[in-house]
Amino acid sequence: MKTCKADGCNYPVFSHLFCKQHQYLRDDPKKPKPMNKARKPTGEKSMFDEIWDERQQKDGSHLSEISKKPLDAYHGTIMFPSLFLHILPKGTWPDARLDKDNILLGNPYEHALIDAGTAKQRQQYEQENNCSFQIFYDKQEQLKQKYNE
Numbered sequence: 470m471k472t473c474k475a476d477g478c479n480y481p482v483f484s485h486l487f488c489k490q491h492q493y494l495r496d497d498p499k500k501p502k503p504m505n506k507a508r509k510p511t512g513e514k515s516m517f518d519e520i521w522d523e524r525q526q527k528d529g530s531h532l533s534e535i536s537k538k539p540l541d542a543y544h545g546t547i548m549f550p551s552l553f554l555h556i557l558p559k560g561t562w563p564d565a566r567l568d569k570d571n572i573l574l575g576n577p578y579e580h581a582l583i584d585a586g587t588a589k590q591r592q593q594y595e596q597e598n599n600c601s602f603q604i605f606y607d608k609q610e611q612l613k614q615k616y617n618e
Contacts, residue, residue, distance in 0.1 A: 583605060
């Protein structure tokens with residue numbers, strides 16, 4: 470497999486000898502624009518930092534509310550926002566986006582299972598890790614009642 474031509478990058482080639490992140494370095498006439506767009510702040514990052522501080526254990530560690538697996542290894546990494554699972558989806562329930570009650574702490578894999586996994590995949594994860602997504606389902610029902618009133 471070919472790797473990206475950019476210095477120090479080992480990602481696979483996407484097009485014209487560069488990976489997706491380094492397409493802006495191409496020198497051909499149809500060079501694409503950089504992928505990084507300026508985003509408007511939503512307030513989620515500061516809310517995530519507050520939740521992180523509020524939900525630490527007595528020993529200062531952080532655990533998934535679903536599997537009780539440790540989460541501290543993700544703090545300060547690009548995966549940090551993936552630790553915060555919106556119970557009611559942001560697109561469907563925009564009023565719940567910045568509601569701390571609408572957030573569960575979980576690892577990135579649990580986040581992916583909630584957002585895009587099937588019930589069968591979640592059941593398999595529960596069996597393999599001796600845990601339950603029931604806290605998610607219970608809170609989802611509570612929040613739906615709260616926002617439908």
